Amino acid sequence: MKTNVPEASAERPSYTPTPAPVTLTSLGRVKASGVAAGIKPSGRPDVALLVFDAPTPCAAVFTKNAFAAAPVVVCREHLEASGGMVRALVINAGNANACTGEQGMRDARAMCDHVAGKLGCDPKSVLVASTGVIGVPLPIDRVRAGIDAAFDTLSADDAGARRFLDAIQTTDAFPKEAGVDAAGSRAAGVAKGAGMIEPDMATMIAIAGTSATLSVAELRAAAKSIADRSFNAIHVDSHASTNDSFYLFATGRDEGHPAAAVEALGGIAEKLAWLIARDGEGATKVTTIDVLGAPDDEAAGDIARRVAHSALVRTALYGNDPNWGRFVSALGNSPYAGDVSRLSCTLQGIAVFEHGEPAKFDRAAASAAMARTDDLRIVLDLHAGSGRARVLTSDLGYRYVEVNAEYTT
Amino acid sequence: MKTNVPEASAERPSYTPTPAPVTLTSLGRVKASGVAAGIKPSGRPDVALLVFDAPTPCAAVFTKNAFAAAPVVVCREHLEASGGMVRALVINAGNANACTGEQGMRDARAMCDHVAGKLGCDPKSVLVASTGVIGVPLPIDRVRAGIDAAFDTLSADDAGARRFLDAIQTTDAFPKEAGVDAAGSRAAGVAKGAGMIEPDMATMIAIAGTSATLSVAELRAAAKSIADRSFNAIHVDSHASTNDSFYLFATGRDEGHPAAAVEALGGIAEKLAWLIARDGEGATKVTTIDVLGAPDDEAAGDIARRVAHSALVRTALYGNDPNWGRFVSALGNSPYAGDVSRLSCTLQGIAVFEHGEPAKFDRAAASAAMARTDDLRIVLDLHAGSGRARVLTSDLGYRYVEVNAEYTT
Numbered sequence: 001m002k003t004n005v006p007e008a009s010a011e012r013p014s015y016t017p018t019p020a021p022v023t024l025t026s027l028g029r030v031k032a033s034g035v036a037a038g039i040k041p042s043g044r045p046d047v048a049l050l051v052f053d054a055p056t057p058c059a060a061v062f063t064k065n066a067f068a069a070a071p072v073v074v075c076r077e078h079l080e081a082s083g084g085m086v087r088a089l090v091i092n093a094g095n096a097n098a099c100t101g102e103q104g105m106r107d108a109r110a111m112c113d114h115v116a117g118k119l120g121c122d123p124k125s126v127l128v129a130s131t132g133v134i135g136v137p138l139p140i141d142r143v144r145a146g147i148d149a150a151f152d153t154l155s156a157d158d159a160g161a162r163r164f165l166d167a168i169q170t171t172d173a174f175p176k177e178a179g180v181d182a183a184g185s186r187a188a189g190v191a192k193g194a195g196m197i198e199p200d201m202a203t204m205i206a207i208a209g210t211s212a213t214l215s216v217a218e219l220r221a222a223a224k225s226i227a228d229r230s231f232n233a234i235h236v237d238s239h240a241s242t243n244d245s246f247y248l249f250a251t252g253r254d255e256g257h258p259a260a261a262v263e264a265l266g267g268i269a270e271k272l273a274w275l276i277a278r279d280g281e282g283a284t285k286v287t288t289i290d291v292l293g294a295p296d297d298e299a300a301g302d303i304a305r306r307v308a309h310s311a312l313v314r315t316a317l318y319g320n321d322p323n324w325g326r327f328v329s330a331l332g333n334s335p336y337a338g339d340v341s342r343l344s345c346t347l348q349g350i351a352v353f354e355h356g357e358p359a360k361f362d363r364a365a366a367s368a369a370m371a372r373t374d375d376l377r378i379v380l381d382l383h384a385g386s387g388r389a390r391v392l393t394s395d396l397g398y399r400y401v402e403v404n405a406e407y408t409t
Numbered sequence: 410m411k412t413n414v415p416e417a418s419a420e421r422p423s424y425t426p427t428p429a430p431v432t433l434t435s436l437g438r439v440k441a442s443g444v445a446a447g448i449k450p451s452g453r454p455d456v457a458l459l460v461f462d463a464p465t466p467c468a469a470v471f472t473k474n475a476f477a478a479a480p481v482v483v484c485r486e487h488l489e490a491s492g493g494m495v496r497a498l499v500i501n502a503g504n505a506n507a508c509t510g511e512q513g514m515r516d517a518r519a520m521c522d523h524v525a526g527k528l529g530c531d532p533k534s535v536l537v538a539s540t541g542v543i544g545v546p547l548p549i550d551r552v553r554a555g556i557d558a559a560f561d562t563l564s565a566d567d568a569g570a571r572r573f574l575d576a577i578q579t580t581d582a583f584p585k586e587a588g589v590d591a592a593g594s595r596a597a598g599v600a601k602g603a604g605m606i607e608p609d610m611a612t613m614i615a616i617a618g619t620s621a622t623l624s625v626a627e628l629r630a631a632a633k634s635i636a637d638r639s640f641n642a643i644h645v646d647s648h649a650s651t652n653d654s655f656y657l658f659a660t661g662r663d664e665g666h667p668a669a670a671v672e673a674l675g676g677i678a679e680k681l682a683w684l685i686a687r688d689g690e691g692a693t694k695v696t697t698i699d700v701l702g703a704p705d706d707e708a709a710g711d712i713a714r715r716v717a718h719s720a721l722v723r724t725a726l727y728g729n730d731p732n733w734g735r736f737v738s739a740l741g742n743s744p745y746a747g748d749v750s751r752l753s754c755t756l757q758g759i760a761v762f763e764h765g766e767p768a769k770f771d772r773a774a775a776s777a778a779m780a781r782t783d784d785l786r787i788v789l790d791l792h793a794g795s796g797r798a799r800v801l802t803s804d805l806g807y808r809y810v811e812v813n814a815e816y817t818t
Contacts, residue, residue, distance in 0.1 A: 101766040134738065333473070353544075358545075396720075
């Protein structure tokens, strides 16, 4: 349908991230590459390879989707069998290898086998990820040729790390990387998402590492809590992918302080999560929803997710509309909503609803404040306890529909 | 943002319903009217009145939102106090009287008081509903003047019933009515939704009645089950309103068969629910999602809602994209997903996924079939039990964003 789309919120320049000063390869003892293997019809890079100089401690968090894609199933097996000591991670974009039945399992294993053959290692010390169109068999010969080419161009410099990042992108509007020099060690990470590939499942894949010395057990303990307060706290479209994967590794080049290293990895993951929400298809800003004063943290989490997921809330955010009735009524749909007469809400620091009553505020000024920022903040305070939760959400605009409806397969 | 919206699904003519052969007033013993009282800035009719000739059995189902609007709170009190014997129902459009604190409660009671004063009856035998902008005090003097005018134009003919229907509309693209001559009695109903009012909360209000003789207890028993398989089975945007209300009454003019009367009321409600889904903002069709073979009905319901709520599924439906990977992966997010290798999916009768493997089908033909119909059907069969559920959903297109983002308050 040809739609007469009126002018929405003011035109925004596209977001341009600053390059990270520390990359995956600058953690030491790791090489990276990315090549174009012809999986994506666009001809863009689509096979990414990370190779450690020696078996390296690794942990991961995967999608909770019951129909996890073949590479996720294989990674779970391999991390179990290898005890988390990993030699390489191979990723293809352009095809999710999800809902592909037994052939998909054979193809995911074939990718690990091929990398292991090149390295002369056990295939179980190789991890694999895929992102792209769902339900289509992998062109495995092209993937194998891509892996060969990726080995030929492996490098330990920043350029190698960025070729790796480039090759895991799908419809990402910008590359997502983060890196810091922490006390005595370095941490870095890259991510893709929540883009689509011509135009199927949104998938997020993130890889973060530290140069500090951490054991597999320490990484496993850190991975879950880091994921919960970063990637599991962002919302783009309520539809967890079959392929979502987050890998964490420690090269052990530096001694560093283990707790400081974990803290730095947490910061890397939060930055990558923010970048993913910022790139939520068609999003114009990141909105942080803080719920305070709930009976407990679980109640706060339920409320924050309901507000973040509401399409009515998210279209209001896109339209820079300080439409607090939508935030408050979305909260009212939670079983933990409690007494509306105690509820207060602020939007970018402006009180819009106070103890169950509409507050007087300058709507035009509030709307202008919404339009100006990349970082919008809604605080809902139930005044009913000490429970709190934070969720990041993307706004819902025309471009979301365009990306997800128009490219009919 | 000025967006270059590409051509989406083929242009569709707007939906034109056929007028119902039986209206609320043709149930007997009831008069109706609708007037313009100046609550809507547009000047369109916005006060609707239904007056029974005598106390009449009535039951209702309301929103589960914890922050139910003042008229919902008042209706619950009045139905309790009156034992469900009702003299009148007054509705205003243009203002939801929700999140309006104590003043809102006073205004909702004032509407009932004013109607009761005109009828010389107990205010507790009057019901009240509101739909429109949230968080703004009612212009109660205009509402009172509108009620006076509505009394002056009450009539027992079809024209009165249609003026009533007209005055409860907000941004509905077409009026929603249904009526049948059942065995020995008649049943009729009207509804508004899921439109928005310049442009706040989506609200649905439905009123259905029978000319048969049913007690309050019989109506109460029927109301819940009828709502569950009609209005509670439609999905437009995951955001239950503070004002959703469904009223059911029996004029007792005819004897009829009670079970047949309840059955007819169920059919009326299902038709109204279909019309609401058809008018889901920007929707181009109604999609019925049937889940079969689940462990039990509860599991089937969870799965059906997850598929219906997914923005990725709904944009694919808008784009006439037979993108079964989205349906299957949405199902995979349910804790009841089970074994993917048993799962099959059909789309408009075409097998697209069979026992965990992609099926070969003509995508262009499937897409054309999607574009042609007002009634799309997805069947997901888990082959894991006898549980089943049905949910109706609207598709998600540009117009949804336009309606809900653009009219910045």
